[in-house]
Amino acid sequence: MGKVFSHMTMSLDGFIADPRDRADELFDWYWTGEVTVPSREEGMSFQVDPASADMLREILATTGALVCGRRLFDLTNGWNGSHPVGAPVVVVTHRAPGDTEGWKSATVAGSVEEGITRAREIAGDKDVTIASADIAAQALDLGLVDEVHVSLVPVLLGEGIPYFANLTRAPHRFDDPVVIAGSRATHLKYAVRRG
Numbered sequence: 001m002g003k004v005f006s007h008m009t010m011s012l013d014g015f016i017a018d019p020r021d022r023a024d025e026l027f028d029w030y031w032t033g034e035v036t037v038p039s040r041e042e043g044m045s046f047q048v049d050p051a052s053a054d055m056l057r058e059i060l061a062t063t064g065a066l067v068c069g070r071r072l073f074d075l076t077n078g079w080n081g082s083h084p085v086g087a088p089v090v091v092v093t094h095r096a097p098g099d100t101e102g103w104k105s106a107t108v109a110g111s112v113e114e115g116i117t118r119a120r121e122i123a124g125d126k127d128v129t130i131a132s133a134d135i136a137a138q139a140l141d142l143g144l145v146d147e148v149h150v151s152l153v154p155v156l157l158g159e160g161i162p163y164f165a166n167l168t169r170a171p172h173r174f175d176d177p178v179v180i181a182g183s184r185a186t187h188l189k190y191a192v193r194r195g
Contacts, residue, residue, distance in 0.1 A: 002064060002127035004116060006136035007149035008163050009185065015160035016133050021075060026153050029184035040086020041079070049183035063087045064126025065119035069135045070095060073106065081105040085129065090119045092135055112138040133163050141169040145192055148174065151185045 008016045009026045017023040033048035037056045046056055063085045070093035081104065083089055090107045092115040097103040107122065109115035112135055119128040130136045130145070139145050150163070174190035 001120065002062065002123055002125055003146040004120070004128045004130065004139070004144055005147035005149055005189075006130040006139070006145055007059065007151070008131075008133060008136070009151040009153060010163050011153060011155050011157045011160070013156045013158065014162050014164075015157040016163050017161040018157055019160050021161065025155055029151065029153060029182065032184050033182075039084035041082045041084045044084055051180050052182035052185060052187065055180050055182070055187050059129070060085060062127045063129050064123025065090060065128050067092065067109075067115045067119045067128060067130045067132070067135055067139075069093065069132040071134075072132045073103075078103055078106060083131075087126075087129075088122050090115045090122065092132075112142060113144070116144045133161060133165070137164045137167055140164070140172055140192070141167055143194075147192060148190045150188045150190075151182075152188060153185050 010016050011026060029052065030046045030048060033052060035048055035050050035053040037046040037048060037053050039045060040060060048056060064087055066083055066085055066087050067090045070091060073091045088107065090109055092109050092112055094110060097108055107118055109118050116128065116139060130139055136145065173193040175193060178189040180187035
């Protein structure tokens with residue numbers, strides 16, 4: 001069975017988007033390098049530095065399912081039915097889904113636990129990635145996250161949507177990070193300490 005990890009691009013002051021839910025400046029690192037990494041979405045590729053390319057290739061190769069929340073799924077229009085990581089999407093929501101193409105390709109779960117369980121079943125021996133800050137925080141509090149990945153970019157937003165907020169079982173502790181020094185992003189991978 002693979003691991004469950006969360007991966008977000010974050011500003012130096014801990015935000016994954018500005019107050020209006022925009023993250024363009026945070027995602028610049030995906031398109032400022034010399035190495036092309038094709039995503040699983042047809043017609044979309046990343047242009048990153050060599051170190052970031054290795055990291056992205058690993059995520060693309062090992063991810064078997066992705067978990068997100070309703071807000072992100074709606075904001076991205078369900079990635080038009082095909083997330084760039086190329087894995088099936090499980091949406092955690094308490095509201096009935098819409099009838100857009102994105103919803104037709106998603107699995108719906110009513111709780112974070114159910115979402116992670118369904119994603120593990122779908123992923124089989126591959127990893128499950130959580131692509132939603134709120135879901136990641138809840139899953140961390142529930143002890144369902146094995147690793148936290150941060151792509152840290154050199155910008156201070158001052159305010160916005162935090163990566164981890166409203167944790168109910170903090171503090172959470174992690175092992176020392178694996179550090180990948182990229183261009184326009186430093187990638188950090190932390191294993192969650194148990195017990």
